[in-house]
Amino acid sequence: MTKMKVLFDTDPGVDDAMALLLLARHPRIALLGVTTVFGNASLDQVVHNALYLKDLYGFSAPVARGAGRPLEVAPGEPPAFVHGDNGLGDIPLPARNEARADMIPAHQLIIKLVRAHPHEITIIAVGRMTNLAQALAEDPGIAPLVKQVVIMGGAFGYNGHCGNVTAVAEANIIGDPHAADRVLAAHWPIAMVGLDVTMETVMSDQYLAELATTGDDGAFVRKISHGYQDFHRKTINLDGFPVHDSSAVAYALHPEFFDTINCPVRVVDHGDCIGQTLAKDEGDAADSFNWEGRAKIRVCTGVESQALLNFYRQTLVGRAT
Ligand code: BDR
Ligand code: CA
Numbered sequence: 001m002t003k004m005k006v007l008f009d010t011d012p013g014v015d016d017a018m019a020l021l022l023l024a025r026h027p028r029i030a031l032l033g034v035t036t037v038f039g040n041a042s043l044d045q046v047v048h049n050a051l052y053l054k055d056l057y058g059f060s061a062p063v064a065r066g067a068g069r070p071l072e073v074a075p076g077e078p079p080a081f082v083h084g085d086n087g088l089g090d091i092p093l094p095a096r097n098e099a100r101a102d103m104i105p106a107h108q109l110i111i112k113l114v115r116a117h118p119h120e121i122t123i124i125a126v127g128r129m130t131n132l133a134q135a136l137a138e139d140p141g142i143a144p145l146v147k148q149v150v151i152m153g154g155a156f157g158y159n160g161h162c163g164n165v166t167a168v169a170e171a172n173i174i175g176d177p178h179a180a181d182r183v184l185a186a187h188w189p190i191a192m193v194g195l196d197v198t199m200e201t202v203m204s205d206q207y208l209a210e211l212a213t214t215g216d217d218g219a220f221v222r223k224i225s226h227g228y229q230d231f232h233r234k235t236i237n238l239d240g241f242p243v244h245d246s247s248a249v250a251y252a253l254h255p256e257f258f259d260t261i262n263c264p265v266r267v268v269d270h271g272d273c274i275g276q277t278l279a280k281d282e283g284d285a286a287d288s289f290n291w292e293g294r295a296k297i298r299v300c301t302g303v304e305s306q307a308l309l310n311f312y313r314q315t316l317v318g319r320a321t
Contacts, residue, residue: 003030004252005120005147007113009066009106010245011039011127012049014083014228018221018312019126019245020050024057025217026315028253031061032121033113035106039127039175041078041087043068047098049087056220065098066106067130070176073274079171082231089224107134111142118145122252125183126152126245128172133179136186143188150191152248153180154265154277158196158301166275170195173267174275181267190297192265193248194277197258197303201247204240205229207309217316243308250308251300257311259302264294 006029010016023031034054036046043065050063069075084090102109110131114121123146125132132149135142153172155162163169173180184190203211208229212222225241232238251258261279266289268276279299280291314320 001028003028004122005030005032005117006252007033007035007110007121007123009035009037009110009123009125009127009131010050011037011041011046012053013040013046013087013127013245014089014224015243015245016040016126017049017053017088017224019249020053021057021217021221022246022249022312022315023124024059025318026253026320028320031059032117033061033109034063035066035109035131036063037066037106037127037131038068038075039078039172040083041080044096044098045087047101048093048096051098051100052093062102062109064102064104064106064109067128067134070128070130070179071133072178073176076175082228084227089227091224106131107138110135111139114142114145119147122147123149124248124252125149126172126248128176129153129179129183130176133176133182136182140186143186146188148189148191148252149183150193150248150252151183152193152198152245154192155195156277156279156299156301159200161195161199163276164195168273169275170277173277177267177269177275181269184265184267184297185294187295191251191255191260192277192297192299193251193258194300197300198244198247199242200303201243201305201308202238202240203243203309208240211313211316214313214317243312246312247303247308250311254307254311257304257307258300260298260300262296262298264291265297265299266291266294
C-alpha cells in the first residue's frame with residue numbers, strides 16, 4: 001500500500017490532538033513531521049503538547065517549534081475558555097521539556113521535507129498559517145513541489161456558517177490574516193475545509209461516551225474534551241462539539257465525503273471584516289480586491305457527516321481503510 005506522506009501543522013489544542021490521533025493511527029498515513037504554531041495556547045505550551053502527544057500516541061515524526069506570533073497583526077490571548085489553560089482540556093501533563101523539539105525551526109522543516117519528497121507531501125494545516133507563509137517567503141520554489149495543502153480554516157456562509165471569532169471570521173484565519181492570504185495566493189493545490197462543513201459534523205455526548213468504551217484512544221478523546229464540550233453547550237447550545245481539525249484529515253483521506261466548489265479565495269486583512277474569507281465565483285462583478293494571478297482553490301461546501309463520524313471511530317478501533 002502506498003502511504004500518504006503527511007506534514008501536520010498544528011496548535012494542539014483539543015481538536016488538533018484528536019486530528020493528530022487519526023494521523024498516528026490510520027494505516028494509509030506516513031506522518032513525516034509535526035510543525036507547531038501559536039494559537040490554541042502559547043507556542044511553548046503547544047510545543048510541549050505536541051511532544052506529549054508524540055509519546056502518548058507513539059509516533060516517530062519530529063516535532064518542530066514554529067511561529068510564536070502572527071506576521072503583522074497583534075497577537076491575541078490564547079482561547080483558554082475553549083481549550084483549557086494548557087490547551088488540552090487541563091488534563092494533568094508532565095513537566096514541560098520543550099528542549100526535546102527538533103533543532104530545525106518549523107518553516108525550515110517544511111522546506112526540508114518538501115524538497116526531500118518532491119510532489120509527495122500533503123500538508124495538513126489546522127492552525128494559523130504563519131509557518132507556511134514563512135516557508136514560502138524563505139523558499140517560494142516549494143509551492144509547485146507540494147502534492148496538496150489541506151487547510152482547516154475559513155468560512156464562506158455555506159450551511160449558514162460565517163465565523164466563530166467574529167460574525168465573519170474563523171479562528172485560524174483571523175489569528176494571522178496576512179499569512180493566510182499569502183498561503184492562499186501561492187500556486188500549490190489547496191483544499192479549504194472551513195466552518196461551512198466542520199460545524200456540520202458533531203460528535204454528540206452519546207457518540208463520545210461510546211467512543212470512550214472502545215479503548216485507550218477513545219478514552220483519551222473523552223478525557224481531553226469535557227471542557228470543550230461544555231464550551232459548545234454553553235455558547236451555542238450544542239450537544240457535543242463540531243469536528244474541526246479532524247475534518248481536514250478526513251478530507252485528505254476521503255475527499256468523496258465532501259462537496260466542493262473551485263474558485264480563488266482572498267482574506268480581508270484590515271477593518272471590521274478582518275479575517276473574512278471571500279471566494280470569487282465565476283460570474284462575480286469586479287470588486288475592490290485584486291484577484292490577478294490567484295489560482296483556484298477547492299472549497300468544501302457540504303459533508304457526509306455520518307460517514308465522517310464512522311471514519312473517525314473506525315480509525316481509532318483499527319478498522320480504517
Ligand atoms: C479552529 O480553531 C482552533 O481553535 C481549532 O483548533 C481549529 O483549528 C476552528 O476554528
Ligand atoms: Ca487547530
